[in-house]
Amino acid sequence: MNKKNNIHATVQSLLASALALSGLGQKVAAQTLEDEQVNYRYSKYDEDALPDGLVQSGDPARYQIETHQFRLVKSIGDRYSLTFNAVHETMSGSSPWFVLPGANGTPVQILSGATIEDKRDEFRGKLTRLAENGKWSLELGVSDEDDYQAKSLSLAREIENEDKSRTWALSGSISLDDIDPTDALLFDRVESAEKDSFSIYGGLTQVINRDTLLQVGLNVSKHDGFLSDPYKRVFVENTIRNDNRPGSRTQYAASARLRHYLNSVKAALHVNYRYYLDDWSVEAHTLDISWNQKLPSGWRLSPAIRYHSQESASFYSPFFTDSPANGFYSSDYRLATYGALSYRISVNKTINDWDFIVSAELYDSKESLAISGTQFQTSGLVDFSRFTAGFNYRF
Amino acid sequence: MRSSRIIVFLLIALTSASCATVEPWERGRLAQPEMALDVDPLAAELEAHTYFSKEGASGGTGTSGGGCGCN
Numbered sequence: 362m363n364k365k366n367n368i369h370a371t372v373q374s375l376l377a378s379a380l381a382l383s384g385l386g387q388k389v390a391a392q393t394l395e396d397e398q399v400n401y402r403y404s405k406y407d408e409d410a411l412p413d414g415l416v417q418s419g420d421p422a423r424y425q426i427e428t429h430q431f432r433l434v435k436s437i438g439d440r441y442s443l444t445f446n447a448v449h450e451t452m453s454g455s456s457p458w459f460v461l462p463g464a465n466g467t468p469v470q471i472l473s474g475a476t477i478e479d480k481r482d483e484f485r486g487k488l489t490r491l492a493e494n495g496k497w498s499l500e501l502g503v504s505d506e507d508d509y510q511a512k513s514l515s516l517a518r519e520i521e522n523e524d525k526s527r528t529w530a531l532s533g534s535i536s537l538d539d540i541d542p543t544d545a546l547l548f549d550r551v552e553s554a555e556k557d558s559f560s561i562y563g564g565l566t567q568v569i570n571r572d573t574l575l576q577v578g579l580n581v582s583k584h585d586g587f588l589s590d591p592y593k594r595v596f597v598e599n600t601i602r603n604d605n606r607p608g609s610r611t612q613y614a615a616s617a618r619l620r621h622y623l624n625s626v627k628a629a630l631h632v633n634y635r636y637y638l639d640d641w642s643v644e645a646h647t648l649d650i651s652w653n654q655k656l657p658s659g660w661r662l663s664p665a666i667r668y669h670s671q672e673s674a675s676f677y678s679p680f681f682t683d684s685p686a687n688g689f690y691s692s693d694y695r696l697a698t699y700g701a702l703s704y705r706i707s708v709n710k711t712i713n714d715w716d717f718i719v720s721a722e723l724y725d726s727k728e729s730l731a732i733s734g735t736q737f738q739t740s741g742l743v744d745f746s747r748f749t750a751g752f753n754y755r756f
Numbered sequence: 757m758r759s760s761r762i763i764v765f766l767l768i769a770l771t772s773a774s775c776a777t778v779e780p781w782e783r784g785r786l787a788q789p790e791m792a793l794d795v796d797p798l799a800a801e802l803e804a805h806t807y808f809s810k811e812g813a814s815g816g817t818g819t820s821g822g823g824c825g826c827n
Contacts, residue, residue, distance in 0.1 A: 400797075400798050402798045402799070402802070404802060406806065428802065430798050430801070430802060432797070432798055446801075479825075481824060504823070504824055506824065506825050508825050509823070509824060509825030511823045511824065515819050517818075517819075524777070524780075525780070526777070526778060530818075532818055532819045533819060534819035536823055538823045540825065556823060558823060560815070560819040561819065562817075562818050562819045564817070564818070566793070568778050568783070568786060569776075570776050570778055571778050571782045571783065571785060571786065572785050572786070574786060574791065574793075576793060576817075578816065578817055578818070580815040580816050580817070580818070580819065582815055582819075612813075612814070612815060614813070614814070614815040614816035615816065616816035616817050618793055618817070620786075620791045620792075620793065622785040622786065622788060622790070622791055624785055628790065629788065629790035629791045631795075635813075635816040635817075637813035637814075637815070637816065639813075643812045643813060645811070645812065645813035647813065653790040653795060655788075655790060661790065663795070669807070669811060669813070671811065671812050671813055673812075674812065695810060695811060695812050696812050697812075701811070705803075707796070707799065709796075718796065718799075720799060722803075724810075743810050745810075747806070749799065749802070751798070
């Protein structure tokens with residue numbers, strides 16, 4: 362019996378040493394710095410044209426966006442790490458402007474007449490410091506467009522329990538945004554406005570067993586200021602008015618993320634669910650399931666499917682035959698009742714310190730995909746495709 | 757009524773998190789790259805930004821970054 366115990370202890374010790382040497386055992390815990398690396402991605406996003414019967418006028422070519430993402434992770438000594446993110450986007454195309462009542466009350470979309478050309482640059486720097494039982498991180502960010510500037514700050518703390526099977530996370534962020542719409546005088550838009558956002562998050566990541574991880578979290582965000590879309594108009598009582606939303610919004614999002622490893626097939630199942638609610642009466646359920654299959658020779662294949670369903674904001678309608686008593690109205694399709702299905706696939710090939718990635722996504726939204734079914738026809742719902750290619754290099 | 761759903765959801769999720777002790781040397785599978793919460797952080801960022809721009813709901817897994825004038 363003693364001999365058996367000794368052998369067991371020796372095997373455990375050897376396994377622990379092997380894991381420590383390989384770094385595998387440590388990577389499960391949060392108390393490590395991310396590997397030093399450079400990441401780059403190029404993405405092309407392309408929205409489908411709206412069906413002919415739904416558009417009365419405007420440029421039918423909707424948004425196209427080209428995105429370059431760059432990320433650098435660099436250690437500073439043993440306890441600090443710096444992560445730098447840069448994003449450059451160029452956008453062109455037209456966007457839903459307002460909706461008119463058509464024959465039999467069917468909504469007819471008016472798209473913006475001229476092609477919109479814009480670009481966005483985003484820079485973020487994050488300093489992470491290892492602590493005795495977890496880590497701290499502080500991130501500063503700026504996002505700049507011709508008509509929108511955002512400055513953000515976030516602070517995050519992760520705390521592990523003694524055996525590193527449980528990690529608590531707490532973070533808070535603030536974003537101060539300035540909005541300066543183009544052609545404000547020409548189109549009777551607000552000339553200059555501000556929006557302030559505060560957000561807190563609390564989460565728990567728990568090792569369930571040797572194959573399963575679960576993370577649950579709650580995120581509360583509060584926005585104040587100009588929350589309308591300065592480029593959208595609304596048909597109200599036979600007049601065309603500016604989109605007009607309440608000046609504050611409180612959002613609640615509860616999430617659960619499950620990771621389960623199937624050792625027999627060397628694959629990981631990811632299941633993400635989010636329940637969302639806000640004080641504009643938008644309620645949403647989002648489920649995202651992906652299968653991450655390890656293949657021979659450094660290949661990985663990851664198909665995924667995502668379902669999103671939401672109920673409309675209390676002040677949303679495609680158009681308003683009567684003026685709402687509270688004075689709030691929007692016909693922005695993003696605040697409508699609808700559902701969306703998206704399909705993604707990602708292929709990853711690892712060669713030594715390099716990963717090469719290509720991925721694609723198809724996104725399809727419809728009123729009938731909402732959990733509550735079609736409430737009324739909504740023009741402007743978006744379908745898009747996205748293609749991404751890039752690499753990671755660890756040094 | 758609706759906010760109580762969030763509390764019930766979190767309670768169920770936390771209750772289900774009761775678990776067996778997993779020793780450090782038993783965590784090799786959990787440490788596989790495929791088991792990361794975000795296997796590809798840049799892809800996760802881009803997807804979150806796209807859905808934030810095109811849907812009426814956002815957030816849930818942390819706090820980061822500022823807004824945008826996304827149409």
